[in-house]
Amino acid sequence: MLVTTIVLAATAALAPAAGAEKPTRGCTASYAEIARDELQALFPRSGFAEAFASIDKNDDGVLCAKQTPGLFNTVDNTSNATR
Numbered sequence: 001m002l003v004t005t006i007v008l009a010a011t012a013a014l015a016p017a018a019g020a021e022k023p024t025r026g027c028t029a030s031y032a033e034i035a036r037d038e039l040q041a042l043f044p045r046s047g048f049a050e051a052f053a054s055i056d057k058n059d060d061g062v063l064c065a066k067q068t069p070g071l072f073n074t075v076d077n078t079s080n081a082t083r
């Protein structure tokens, strides 16, 4: 029983929940910041809120976006490893 408790505590420490614990690092050079409202205006689809929330790991309402031919790629603004 004690071993199980220790393993669970260690797992929790390695996998913090989404939210303020994720750093805001901005976007890499080839991406631009885009706010939730701006993105929803471009893609007004059902399920938008759930899809946005699944990408917005730091829950600040901002993602990084890049338009390429045939693809509008989005990542969270926690992904710039240069900061």
Ligand SMILES: [Ca+2]
Pocket: 055, 056, 057, 058, 059, 060, 061, 062, 063, 076, 077, 078
């Ligand atoms: Ca974000």
